[in-house]
Amino acid sequence: MADKKISQLTAKGSNLVASDRVALAQDDGAGAFSTKYVLGSQVHNWDINKEAASYTLVLSDAHHYVEMEVSSANVLTIPTNATVAFPIGTEIRVTQLGTGQTTITPIAGVTLRSNASKNKTTGQYSVATLFKRGPNEWYLSGDITT
DSSP states (O other): OOOOOGGGSOOOSSOOOTTOEEEEEEEOSSSOEEEEEEEGGGOOOOOEEEESSOEEOOGGGTTSEEEEOOSSOEEEEEOOTTTSOOOTTOEEEEEEOSSSOEEEEEOTTOEEEOGGGOOEEOSTTOEEEEEEEETTEEEEEESEEO
């Protein structure tokens, strides 16, 4: 394929699918370029899933915001890999949209790692990020407390 300017590209009618490839040129510093690719599966649209009660994550939450719009204490549950097989590298952002504090709790068999074992949002509008590190291992970071 010949080089094209961005203005010459045809827009895709829908979001990228997992098998779509976007070519990027990488300069080697000596005037030559090598082609690298980004797959559609690596590009994420950060949609929002609003929940009004305690909630267990589902596969469609991958690379999305889960907004907990709850006025009382609530729980966001991380299921086992056998129940919901999120790909390793999945990120999920959790927002405490309501006034009720959200506790992020793994199901038995799932390990949740965070600084000082923190697993609760700190207050309304706080955001925490879950990152899947292994089949049943997640990191939690962000605006969190014990």
